[in-house]
Amino acid sequence: MFEQLVGKLPVGIGIVDESFKVVYLNDFFLDRLPHNMRDCYKETPVVELFQGQGKFLKRRLKSVFVLQHPSFSYWEQRPHIFPFKSSRPITGEETQMYQNMEILPIKDKKTGQKLACIFLQDVTAQASYFRAQQKLSEALKKEHEAQRKLIRKLDTAQSQLIQAEKMASTGQLAAGIAHEINNPIGFVSANLNTLGQYATHLIAICDGVQGQIEHFTDELKEQVDALFESNHYDLLKDDITELIAESTDGLTRVKDIVENLKNFSLETTEGVQIVDICAVCHQLITLISAQYSTPQYKFECEYEKVEVMGNPGPLKQALMNVMINAAQAIEGKGFIKLTVIESPKTVTIKILDSGCGIPTKHLKRVFEPFFTTKPEGQGQGLGLSVAYTAIEQHQGKISISSKEAKGTVVEITIPKQPAAQPPSSEDNEENKENEAENSQTA
Known part of the structure; x- marks a missing residue:
């Protein structure tokens, strides 16, 4: 009865093992599989069954297995993790499903095997309501601005007369702000570059140790393996270079915008x-x-x-x-x-x-x-x-x-x-x- 209840719940429930292969899917998932795969889905990697954002899903599952902590993803962050459709209750119109996902670490009590349980919730209705509220808010804002039309038009007559003075002041202010922002950008960029080099060296050292581990004594080998595992070396190695590269790219983008702002707004008295x-x-x-x-x-x-x-x-x-x-x-x-x-x-x-x-x-x-x-x-x-x-x-x-x-x-x-x-x-x-x-x- 419990299995029947879980199977009929209006949320997706799926269980995968450490190799990301499917162990169990309830009806929510099964109904969205092709007919020829509904009876043979087990032992198939979940990213092959549901080819949505596979890289993101795999990273989240790996994080849950390694850290043994739940992982959450909300529709504002990743709206369509699984390529599912959602039907409107009244019109029956199908649209891309907005999803909230939670992944929990679990264990098989008999075998001690680590598993991950995926809970998927269809929040298309809530997302649509939220977006409708946003549009309503924007409409109210525009209406409010329209009510101030006469005041603004009176102000523009004066603003045109002092346009040159305002532009000069704004240009000097923007150039000053850009100069102040460039200072922290400089040392943060240098620190990121140094941090990237440090990370490369540390990874090279750790890879070198792993390459020579077979020559260690059994006791030392066990200690080194335990050290790598306890500090989640594989996860750190995969993420650290990507995180540093993304941060460097973002900082470069900010630097370019600030530099162009400073150059564009710079005014002279000549x-x-x-x-x-x-x-x-x-x-x-x-x-x-x-x-x-x-x-x-x-x-x-x-x-x-x-x-x-x-x-x-x-x-x-x-x-x-x-x-x-x-x-x-x-x-x-x-x-x-x-x-x-x-x-x-x-x-x-x-x-x-x-x-x-x-x-x-x-x-x-x-x-x-x-x-x-x-x-x-x-x-x-x-x-x-x-x-x-x-x-x-x-x-x-x-x-x-x-x-x-x-x-x-x-x-x-x-x-x-x-x-x-x-x-x-x-x-x-x-x-x-x-x-x-x-x-x-x-």
Whole structure:
């Protein structure tokens, strides 16, 4: 009766031995096996029966056998360990099963054999409810932001007037923070490198001892074997190099982001100076991809360095605003391609995205201050206006061509060496109106 009860429980119960071969499966597991394997599943490795995340499952089982401690895995961490489906109670719709898994160490009282018991719980309904709550929370947050729309629009009028001062202060703050973060990154990176070398030497020593163990006396051999087993050498050897490598990769990623943040936000008081457009674009892609990871980013340029005379602060801000707009226009998969084209007197920067595009009726207004097509509370409508002003100050041109549901191309052209006398404010206003009309026709 007990075996029948366990077999019918609405949770998965499976038992495997130290070689990861299946000893027992209840109906929860059996019902999800192919028909031709339901009567011959025993003595088959569990990772062959259920080909989900086999490497992860094997590591957890090995940890339970070695440490003799339970192991837990929740759906937020690993949602689909076993490749099972789950049916909705009302609609019957099948979806990938979200699972909580617990592995407990047990022993056969008669033989003393070590075993592991896998408990698997279908938490698809709870996960769906949790995600629905998250969406509801996001909707409430957006509604709250929309309620503050009027206050924010009043603030933007003032924020545009002090934009230059704010950018300078923000750049200095970001550069200072980046410098402070680089100090601990430096010694942690050095320590990790040394730790990796130590680990390699220690593993080599232990492997050498294991290689010579057959020459030891029986008593010494037994002591050495016991020492390796009690300290779980096999588990440590498998994990330590991988852990150090993952930590080093993560630290390198942080270092690159911080370095690019420092270089990108660094402001000078010298005004017009030589600016390497290629270096700025590389820094920009690194920073944007850290915040918006979904699009694929591609940079193309025939030269390693393309220099212009300009003010780096406004140029960086203009490119940043255009790139952020491109990233935000992409939902799900997509790409952003940034191309730098050099001619004898000018440099052209093209930013192409595969986003939602801009309706034709809006193209003539994209450079107007406070104009935005984003939902209320999600944009102030200053990004492209600030970009236009910055490019205009460098005697350049910016234009936009776009097709709905196809994507957008922003083309920025600036002279390598600005003219001695910049255009008058009246000419600038006329150029801006002409540029808006050209962007509509494009």
